Amino acid sequence: MNFLRLLAVFFRVSVLGELAYRANFFMQLFESLLELAASLAGLAVVFSYTDTLGGWRPDEVLALVGVYFLAGGVIGLVIQPGMEQFIESVRDGTLDFTLTKPEDAQLLISIQRVEIWQLIDIVLGLGVLGTALVRLGETVGAFEAAEFATMLLAGAVIIYSFWLILATLSFWFVRVENILEIFRSMYEAGRWPVSLYPGWLRFGLTFIVPVAFATTVPAEALTGRLTLETLLGAVVLAALLFTVSRVVWRIGLRHYSGTSA
Amino acid sequence: MKTLADLYVQQFKTTFASMLQYRASLVIWMIAHVLEPLVYLIVWSTVSSTSGGSVGDYTTREFAAYFIVMMLVNHLTYTWIMYEYEYRIREGALSFALLKPVHPIHSDIADNISSKLITLPGMLLVAVVLAFLFHPAANVAPWAIVASVPALLLAFLLRFLLEWSLAQVAFWTTRVGAINHTYYILVLFLSGQIAPLTLFPSPIQAAAAVLPFRWMIGFPVELLLGRLTPSEALTGLAAQTAWLILALVVVRIVWRAGVRAYSAVGA
Numbered sequence: 001m002n003f004l005r006l007l008a009v010f011f012r013v014s015v016l017g018e019l020a021y022r023a024n025f026f027m028q029l030f031e032s033l034l035e036l037a038a039s040l041a042g043l044a045v046v047f048s049y050t051d052t053l054g055g056w057r058p059d060e061v062l063a064l065v066g067v068y069f070l071a072g073g074v075i076g077l078v079i080q081p082g083m084e085q086f087i088e089s090v091r092d093g094t095l096d097f098t099l100t101k102p103e104d105a106q107l108l109i110s111i112q113r114v115e116i117w118q119l120i121d122i123v124l125g126l127g128v129l130g131t132a133l134v135r136l137g138e139t140v141g142a143f144e145a146a147e148f149a150t151m152l153l154a155g156a157v158i159i160y161s162f163w164l165i166l167a168t169l170s171f172w173f174v175r176v177e178n179i180l181e182i183f184r185s186m187y188e189a190g191r192w193p194v195s196l197y198p199g200w201l202r203f204g205l206t207f208i209v210p211v212a213f214a215t216t217v218p219a220e221a222l223t224g225r226l227t228l229e230t231l232l233g234a235v236v237l238a239a240l241l242f243t244v245s246r247v248v249w250r251i252g253l254r255h256y257s258g259t260s261a
Numbered sequence: 262m263k264t265l266a267d268l269y270v271q272q273f274k275t276t277f278a279s280m281l282q283y284r285a286s287l288v289i290w291m292i293a294h295v296l297e298p299l300v301y302l303i304v305w306s307t308v309s310s311t312s313g314g315s316v317g318d319y320t321t322r323e324f325a326a327y328f329i330v331m332m333l334v335n336h337l338t339y340t341w342i343m344y345e346y347e348y349r350i351r352e353g354a355l356s357f358a359l360l361k362p363v364h365p366i367h368s369d370i371a372d373n374i375s376s377k378l379i380t381l382p383g384m385l386l387v388a389v390v391l392a393f394l395f396h397p398a399a400n401v402a403p404w405a406i407v408a409s410v411p412a413l414l415l416a417f418l419l420r421f422l423l424e425w426s427l428a429q430v431a432f433w434t435t436r437v438g439a440i441n442h443t444y445y446i447l448v449l450f451l452s453g454q455i456a457p458l459t460l461f462p463s464p465i466q467a468a469a470a471v472l473p474f475r476w477m478i479g480f481p482v483e484l485l486l487g488r489l490t491p492s493e494a495l496t497g498l499a500a501q502t503a504w505l506i507l508a509l510v511v512v513r514i515v516w517r518a519g520v521r522a523y524s525a526v527g528a
Binding site for chain 2: 027030045046048052175178182185188189197198
């Protein structure tokens, strides 16, 4: 629960900082709405020629777009900004300050920055998701909802561990933010169901850059496509990657020499 | 004219050397440039094969050809100047460029071309691999290949000048993110990057014919694939030239006004 308390503290600091720049809210709102409009227009063009895309109906792909915005919002809210700042702090040595604090350093660097306006993407994502579910006319039972929540959480843990492992590489290499740039372009591919892609690309989007676990898999849970293997696989992978990232972090930290040392 | 040519040669040499230092960033740009058309290639191939092998006037294999050529044309005409200018003006780095006795647009053009020369072999390799994976097909005509040389050159210059003048907005506001994003999405839809323009409803096609975006990307792609008649090709080249002249005028006006509005750090 210490985690939630600290997250709340960092969140409050961010809110206080950002309230001085309220225009940023409207900028982000504009950009998010624009992005959403482009997504929906893209879907409209594709579905003006077909009724199903790789077995997915229009409203099911709409639900996926909702998950895409929701997961993207969560990544942009806390995971990505924290990792970017961490990489920067290894380079300029300010990580020293974090390490002297009486709290687990991995926890601190993970939640040290919160981009509150990304909440707009989360709200929009939830709105799109809700609309899609109403249009699908299916009552999402408690079971599907639980599956969805589990998969979303597993997806977040997988993405977080993936970023942490890559970011930890900055203890050895100076410039790793470029690798994170690749994630951004790969994430775009998550707008569409990964089952569409040929095997090699599906493999890449599942296991090399695990975009599929953040977007397609939770959407599968909501549309009744989730198999037991995928569900268990996602949970096991999340646990495994989380452990690996912790180990890599520990080894990396031992490698860190600080500014003055 | 001779001094300008000398200038370009020197600029090529220096930027070539500096670009080679940032190979990793060039590879990352390439991944982004490959992935986006690849996603749309797969989406439209899927739609096409589930609706009996063709959508509109494109077969599954013609979609593959369209998006592979689109990937190359987009790469050749792409600029990053709008993102770069905001930084230059905010950080005052532009002041040095202003001290030089030539227009700063020349060094930007040379920069752009040298980075393309470095990455082009890689992109061609990717195109060959994609061709093996997706079996593209097109009715290429020799005259269309010849006509696509000036079309590509005009497309590059038009896109460069348009984005260069749009980048000058940073003289007046440093919040250019929203403008760049809006522009990016307009290009995505109206240049034919998301789907061939003939698949869009006719009002959008009409808008695309009047706006400059199609002439920067979609037109050379369609021409290369042999989808245009000779008269359509001539109309296209004329539209490109008209937009290019307009863009030249806009660049001059915006640049003069912008420099007057510019107050560097420490000035």
